[in-house]
Amino acid sequence: MAASCVAASELLNNIKQISVLCPKASYAVRAVSTSSPQCHAQLPQRARSAPQQLVGVVGLEIHAQINSSTKLFSGAPVRFSAPPNSLVSFFDASLPGTLPVLNKRCVEAAVMTGLALNCAINRKSLFDRKHYFYADLPAGYQITQQRLPIAVDGVLTYSLLGGKKRNQVMRKNVTIKQIQLEQDSGKSLHDDVRSQTLIDLNRAGVGLMELVMEPDMSCGEEAAAAVRELQLILQALGTCQGNMSEGQLRVDANVSVHRPGEPLGVRTEVKNINSIRYLARAIDYEIQRQIDVLQRGGTVQNETRAYDSKSGETLPMRDKEGLQDYRFMPEPNLPPLILYEDNASLPTGIDACQVVVVQKIKEGLPELPSVKRDRLVQTYGILPEHSFTLVNEDGLVDYFEAVLKTTKKEPRKVIGWVTNELLGHLKQEDMSVCQSPISPSALAELLELQETGHISSSVAKQVFQKMWRSPGKTALQITQEQDLGLVSDTAQLHSICQKVVDSHPDEVHAIRSGNKKVLNKLMGLVQKETKGRADPVLVRAILQKKTS
Helix, strand or coil: CEEECCCHHHHHHCHHHCCCEEECCECCCHHHHCCCCCCCEECCHHHHCCCCCCEEEEEEEEEEECCCCECCCCCCECCCCCCCCCCCCCCCCCCCCCCCCCCHHHHHHHHHHHHHCCCEECCEECCEEEECCCCCCCCCEEEECCCCCCEEEEEEEEEEEECCCCCEEEEEEEEEEEEEEEECCCEEEEECCCCEEEEECCCCCCEEEEEEECCCECCHHHHHHHHHHHHHHHHHHCCCCCCHHHCCEEEEEEEEEECCCCCCCCCEEEEEECCHHHHHHHHHHHHHHHHHHHHCCCCCCCEEEEEECCCCEEEEEEECCCCCCCCCEECCCCCCEECECCHHHCCCCCCHHHCCEHHHHHHCCCCCHHHHHHHHHHHHCCCHHHHHHHHHCCCHHHHHHHHHHCCCCCHHHHHHHHHHHHHHHHHHCCCCHHHCCCCHHHHHHHHHHHHCCCCCHHHHHHHHHHHHHCCCCCHHHHHHHCCCCCECCHHHHHHHHHHHHHCCHHHHHHHHCCCCCHHHHHHHHHHHHCCCCECHHHHHHHHHHHCC
């Protein structure tokens, strides 16, 4: 059943302006799903039967900064937040007589990314000059790949969680038109107080991969899930660190609306969106804005817009009615980029270390996120949504599997500790998995104490809290020091249970009348008396006997 990409409350208030239809789904990424517009509000019957509703069409252009120690065409180092203009070579500053030297690492990163996205790798690609004037582009042109890029015709498969229980995996595809290598520009720092602009060329010449996605998506939720999947793939490959807050992954969204079966509408471009959450919001706002314009009888302008995260709106930057002439021309200082299929295809006398061999890169591809999620579900029997949580958090899969190696506890029980207790504490204190004060082996020891009946589940959570605050102490030490082990003395438990039964005659009567659920209340009272240290199996057996 189709669903609206706008919030349910907004939909009901504007029922005559039904807009974007998008398949029912939720983000594969929990951080996105809790803060972005959802695509699962149910449409009223009369809205579902309305013919030819306007729907959104979304395509993306993504600039991914290549994870390389030096720039694309110079030996200048790459480092975030370095002092202004401290990482600039003569070539980056476009001094006369300087020439570009192609960085092999950047080429290999582009090939690896293309292979992971099922692209066709062009054995011959070309570099071009794209001319435009801007203060932080000292050469007056950007070296890119306009005519023949390094990779084309790929597919990104991403997943969303949907269904009634939100655990049904829905797979979707978006076509990757091309991946091209290009150099980044510098950065303009505008000083409004002094009415001047300062230029920092540290970023000038940094290697980028531009990934152009076809308009195969229909709402912000799908675009956000696709970008998150791409981010995970790039991080798994090591070709891009994917930190959007540092500008390592920058997204431009091309958004339009049309009626199915009719030509695509006039598109707008929302530039430089720097978070996945804002991406979803910006696209959904822009879709609704365009629908509102058309329903009022207006015309959507072909323009570039920016997203204001404070107001939640897109704002016009400049129009694109006049086609800018970039005067593309072949880059005269760079020969065609030639790649080789395997070592057997190398010409005589050429060292394999000096060229890029596609087969060698293909053999070094790591386990990709989608494959890892499927493996986790099949190997450990965990739920699909848990596999998303594990994969989406850097280092969490390794942590989970390390715990399983040293405990006999079932994976389905371990996953709760990892995704709820551990991850919850990490999020609360804004820490990464590698910063956890509780190691996998320490957590495994705690779970073993619970599994072997030495401590109850409630006590285990108490011990976890104490381990978090005292990283040097083990679960066994804490349990012994604070006498938290299970009370399994039969005589003592009989006495406590008898006290609880005697003081709650109404509950005992209810149990004897057939309401067996009340027994859980009595068990809770016994646990309260023992501070959670009573053996629940033994307590239940004693209470059943005393209330029968």
